[in-house]
Amino acid sequence: MPSDAVPHLRWTDLPVAALPLGPDLFDPAVTFTCGQTFRWEPVEGAWIGVAGGHIVRLWQEGRWTCSQAYPPGFDLARYLWADFDLAGWAAAMRSRDPWLAMALAAFPGLRVLRQDPEEMLFTFALATASHVPRITHMVRSLAAQLGAPIAWIDGRLYRAFPTAEALLAAPDDLLTGPCNLGYRARVIRRLAAWYCERGRAWLSDLAARPYAEAHRRLQEAPGVGPKVADCLCLFGLGFAEAVPIDAQTWKVARGLFGSALPTRTLTARTYRLAGDLFRQRYGPAAGWAQEYLYHAARTGRLAGLAAR
DNA sequence: TGTGGACCTGCGTT
C-alpha cells in the first residue's frame, strides 16, 4: 500500500484507555530500553511505538497507564503482561539472593513484554553478535524500508514491522546497505524462506505446547539457536520460564552457580544446565528474573558478582 | 561433547 493511501490522523482525535499500572508496576523507560523491544521512542512526555501492526502512544498519570492506539483493538494489558503479579512476585524473589534483590530494587517497574511472535523471530535472529544500539538501527531501518504503512499521525508516517514475505522479497543490497544487516542478511533471508513455507500457524501452535518442546522445535529453523529460541519463548510466546542465556547472562550464571557449570564456554549442554539452574532458583517465572539480572549486568550493577 | 574461527558493522574505550 502506498504511504499516501493510509489515513492522516491526530493524537488529539484518538480515544484514551487506562490500565491500573503505576510507576512501581510499570516503568516504560526501563521496560522499553532494556533490550527486549526496539521500536519505542520518548516523545513529549509520552512513549510512542509500533507493535503488532498497531501504533501505540502511552503515558502515566498517577496510578494509571493511559494509552491510545491505531488501528483500534490493541490489547495493551496483554502486551504489558498486566496479569503478571509483579509486586507479589518481586516480594517473594527478594529472599532468593542479594543479586536479584539488588536488581529488583534498582529497576522497579521493569516488565517483560508479550510481543508479536513473528516480529520476535526475525528481531532476535538478526540480533546475533550485536548490541542494543545497532539492533535498534537494524529493526527501525527494516521497518522504514520494508514495513507496510499504517497511518500518518501528526505529520509522521508509522510503518509495521516487515512481514516474512517482504523480508524474503527484499533485494540483498537493501538489507546489507541501508539496513546494515551485514552477514545477517543471508540468515534473515534463509529464515524468511523457511518460515513462509510454514506460516504463522506454526508459531501459534508452539505457544500451546510445553516450553521444552517449543524451545526444541524452534531450533529447527535456520538461524535459530538456543538463545534466540528462548528470546522467542519469553518475549513472543509468553513462556515465563524461558531463560535466554546470552554473553551477559552467562557471566551472571557463572557467578551464581560457579562449579555447577562445568565448562568455561557456553555449550549446548551447559546452556541447558544453566537454564535449569535459573529455573530451580527462581521458579516458574525465571525468565523475569533473567531480565532483571541481565539489565543489571548490562548496566554494570553486578560487577561484584562477575568477579567472583 | 567441547572448542575455535568466521561472519558484518559500529559503538565505546584506549
Place this chain on the structure above:
DNA sequence: GAACGCAGGTCCA
C-alpha cells in the same frame, strides 16, 4: 582522531 576489542549467536570443522 585513529585503532582496537567486542557485542543479547549460529554454524561448521
